[in-house]
Amino acid sequence: MVPAIDVSAEMNLLRRRMVERGFKSTPQRDEIARWVFTTHDHFTVDDIINNFRNRGKKISTATAYRVVQMMLELNLLEEHDFGRGTKYYEHTPGHEHHDHIICNDCGQIFEFANQQMEKLKDEIARQMGFAMTKHTLSIYGNCTRCTPEEKNARRNHRA
């Protein structure tokens, strides 16, 4: 049996914020949110739709997009653009701010958090006279597995 992940705290937070803003509770919103909160990974709207499909259920594209939009407004989701033509999302409750490092080859998205980096961002914003609301840092490259030199090094070692 799959161990059930407890997302009741997140679901309660969602409900509270929905009431505050006059959003109604629906099975679609609940199901999407539940999946979003159990997914500790970056996902696309398509992933939401496929998750429904995989479980033999259906959700309309429009609804999926609209629920994501709602969750963004409720500050339960963060949106990222990694230059792949489609937007990526991740839920925010229980996740501190972090940045991303993405492998050009295998496409994996890793996270990292660096205090010094955050301080520097603050400082730069202040220097520029900005009231910072958001900041995104993405590093692209090849991860250990996908670094050509690494592969060669390994190959040479074996030779």
Add this chain to the structure above:
Amino acid sequence: MVPAIDVSAEMNLLRRRMVERGFKSTPQRDEIARWVFTTHDHFTVDDIINNFRNRGKKISTATAYRVVQMMLELNLLEEHDFGRGTKYYEHTPGHEHHDHIICNDCGQIFEFANQQMEKLKDEIARQMGFAMTKHTLSIYGNCTRCTPEEKNARRNHRA
């Protein structure tokens, strides 16, 4: 009379790289490149098309996109996504690496360069075992002019 900006060095660089790669020289490519090199600002493909239109000339959408694609391949252009649905570009010759700080309100895109920041990025990539190829940092917020508190402060001063 508008003082002509000398972009011959950039145009020569373009031609050299085009020859290297077997690209042919055409009036469209020349005109777009000339405009791109004189524009020390972030622009969209639409801006290229509008520049032609404003001068009573015409360029097909396809060509504009294709020339931008070519200049990207020749490493004469950098592409940015500021989450506005359309991509922004800037020419690279004569411009050191820098990051961006964008005003949510007036939309202005400012640049900044910070050595400490660059070092940190390098270090993080190394720590994560990545061979870094690219990195983008964008800070969003409200610039001095568009900060609500600033406006209030000014208003109070006058009152």
Add this chain to the structure above:
DNA sequence: GTATGTGCAAAACGTTTGCAAGTTC
């Protein structure tokens, strides 16, 4: 019962592509 949400299909958006005609080298 009224306000809101859903699903569908159509539209919108920025961008890319197939192809015939035109250009470069």
Add this chain to the structure above:
DNA sequence: GAACTTGCAAACGTTTTGCACATAC
């Protein structure tokens, strides 16, 4: 003249929207 480039219109993939019907409160 062979290879490449252009312009057009059509296609693309992602996201949004109008509208009739269904649901929540």
